[in-house]
Amino acid sequence: KISMDFESQFLEFSKGLPLWRPDAVSKNRRAKVVDFFCGCGGTSLGFAAIPDFFQIVCGIDINPIALKSFGSNFGCKTYCKDIREITEDTLKEIKELAAHTKDEPLILVGCAPCQGFSAHRKKDKEKPEDQRNSLIRTFAQLAIQINPDYIVMENVQEVLNGKFRCHYEEAKAIFTEAGYYVTQRVYNAAAFGVPQARVRAIIVASKRPFTMPFGVLKQDSFNTVRDAIGNLPKANDINGNDPYHFSSKHKQSTIDVIAQVPKNGGSRPPHVGPPCLDKVKGFSDVYGRLFWDKPAITITKTSRNPACGRFCHPEEDRGLTLREVARLQSFPDSFIFEGGSSDRYEQVGEAVPPLLSMAIATQIYLQETKPNEL
Secondary structure (H helix, E strand, O other): OHHHHHHHHHHHHHHHHHHOOHHHOOOOOOEEEEEEOOOOOHHHHHHHOOOOOEEEEEEEEOOHHHHHHHHHHHOOEEEEOOHHHOOHHHHHHHHHHOOOOOOOOEEEEEOOOOHHHOHHHHHHOOOOOOHHHHHHHHHHHHHHHHOOOEEEEEEEHHHHOHHHHHHHHHHHHHHHHOOOEEEEEEEEHHHHOOOEOOEEEEEEEEOOOOOOOOOOOOHHHOOOHHHHHOOOOOOOOOOOOOOOOOOOOOOHHHHHHHHOOOOOOOOOOOOOOOHHHHOOOOOOOOOOEOOOOOOEOOOOOOOOOHHHOOOEOOOOOOEOOHHHHHHHOOOOOOOOOOOOHHHHHHHHHHOOOHHHHHHHHHHHHHHHHOOOOO
8 A cells, every 4th residue: 555655646746857947946835854965956856846845945065066056946045064064053043944843844864975885985995984984973963953853864875784884873873862763775766767777775764663665667667868868959059058968078089989889888899999998897888878778877977978987878979968967867957057067967976866865755745644544
């Protein structure tokens, strides 16, 4: 019953995401959302796009340009702060913005930087642990002071495994001691319609038991690159009116390499491109093309650069445009990205896909509006 309710409700909400617009943000909704490590707002968008329920009240991030994007889209208070340096006065302000009654649930989101936990750091295992990993504990300590009804965290799956699990366990202990129930699950974002293979852990702490949703799509029905970007015009068309649909100005040598990669999912042939790529294992995806009829690989902040992975267009001899990577992350075309080109790609690559966030938001919505049925 829970699964059926969730699936139908999520599919209904997800149909509205492409239609969302920044100027449609309304105030005085029933539930409030405070977003730590908000970036440009991928997580918040998953909540805000649910009609007439979640209100984004503030965002906190250390990146001023990403924070400007957040403000442009949600029109709310923002704080450019390292959460380790949040003062009592700032915390008091956030609490006042988040003030709510028992009938107005408060959701606190905190998607700490994932780079320190990433599998890509395995080669650096002899180096000291990334200091950003302690941000999970700091966030947990701040969260219980604000006392929300739900605390939502997203990170790479490594945070639940091996040597990094201690950070999750530390946060879980803080939440449990404060009276929260804690649950977690690892998802492929593609299971919620994101046209991208992106595996992430979602952790929810709540004041009453919370049921994590299951994905709504099986692998054979995942949305694909073609579904996301197949209807876009050719990039770099001077007659186009989309300022985000322009690829980087590649060197001719880069274009020459891409031109030799087979269309539709092809990989760089041996001895094509810089000789160093043939001397080291682990570069099989460099200069590779996306497959039209499969989800994209994980989109990152370097996804405009063909030399950083399988980030070439399936047919055209170029890297991916900002519009393409934004759609592959499930952002609607109306979403505003501030800053220069590098800033924008970084914001998109580091964001939580809005459709993945919407899955958790939908389940919270159901728990708050239909508690007797769940």
